[in-house]
Amino acid sequence: MDIHVPKDHPRYQSITIREQLVDAVNRKVVAPAGLIAHGRGEAFDYLCGEQTPSPSLQAITAAAACLLRAEHPVLSVNGNFAALCAGDIIRFSRAAEAPIEVNLFYRSPEREQAIEEVLRDAGAEEILGTGDSASGRVPEIGSERRRIDPKGIGRADVVFVPLEDGDRTEGLIAMGKTVITVDLNPLSRTAQKASITIVDNITRTVPLLIEELNRLKSLDSDSLDSIVESFDNRKNLKAVLDYITRRLSQFRFEGE
Numbered sequence: 001m002d003i004h005v006p007k008d009h010p011r012y013q014s015i016t017i018r019e020q021l022v023d024a025v026n027r028k029v030v031a032p033a034g035l036i037a038h039g040r041g042e043a044f045d046y047l048c049g050e051q052t053p054s055p056s057l058q059a060i061t062a063a064a065a066c067l068l069r070a071e072h073p074v075l076s077v078n079g080n081f082a083a084l085c086a087g088d089i090i091r092f093s094r095a096a097e098a099p100i101e102v103n104l105f106y107r108s109p110e111r112e113q114a115i116e117e118v119l120r121d122a123g124a125e126e127i128l129g130t131g132d133s134a135s136g137r138v139p140e141i142g143s144e145r146r147r148i149d150p151k152g153i154g155r156a157d158v159v160f161v162p163l164e165d166g167d168r169t170e171g172l173i174a175m176g177k178t179v180i181t182v183d184l185n186p187l188s189r190t191a192q193k194a195s196i197t198i199v200d201n202i203t204r205t206v207p208l209l210i211e212e213l214n215r216l217k218s219l220d221s222d223s224l225d226s227i228v229e230s231f232d233n234r235k236n237l238k239a240v241l242d243y244i245t246r247r248l249s250q251f252r253f254e255g256e
Helices: 012-026 033-047 054-069 079-096 109-121 166-174 189-193 202-216 221-229 233-250
Strands: 073-077 100-102 158-160 178-182 196-198
Touching (some): 033 233, 054 178, 054 196, 054 221, 054 233, 073 079, 079 109, 100 109, 178 189, 196 233
Parallel strands (some): 073 158, 158 178
16 A cells, blocks of 8 residues: 655654555565564664664764774675665675675575565675575574575674674674674664664664765774774663663653
C-alpha cells in the first residue's frame, strides 16, 4: 500500500523510513523480523531526540580513523542496512576503500539475490559473501551469521557491522578483529562488546562517516593511531547514556 507522506509532516522522516522497510520486506531484502528490530531502534532514537548525540560524533571520528589505518577493512551489510542506505554504502565503501560483504541472520538464496540487486543498482561492482563464496565460519556461532567470505571478513582486520547481532560481534572480536558498529541502543550486547560503538541512526551516521573519512585522509598514520588509541568505548557509551538522561530530566509537559 502506497502512503503519501507530506514533507511538512512532523514524522515525515521516520514514516518514510518505515515505508522503505515495508517495501523492502515485500522485495525480500528485509526479513519481517527486521521491522521489529527497526521499531526497537526507533524508540531509542526518540530518546536521543532524533539527532546524533554529541558523544557519537567522537565515535564517528574514531571509526573513520580506524578504517583509514586498517589494512583490510570490510563493510558488512544486512537487509535493513541495504534497504535504507544503498547509495551511501557504495560511497562509504569507496571512501574507506573497503569491500562490501553481505551477511544475514535469515539467509536464503532469494534474499542474497535481492540484496545484491539493490547494491548493484546503487553502483556496487563487487559484492562478497553470497552463495558458495561464504565458505568461512565464525567459530562458536550456530546461526547463519557465522558464514563469512574468506576474501572479505575472513581476512579483515577491521569490520564495520551496523545493526548487528551481539553473538557475531563477540565472535569477530574473539577472532582478533576490530569491530565498529552502529546501534541506537547503548545497552545492547553489540554496543557493549564492540570496539567502537556509534549510537545513532544508521541513516545519519553513514553520511557523517563519509565526510569524516574524507576529512581525515590527509592525516599521517601516527595521527590516525592517536585518534583511535585515545578513544574509550565504555566511556563514550556512558557519555551517551548521560546525554539521554539529561534530555529526559529536562523534558517538560505543556502546562507544567
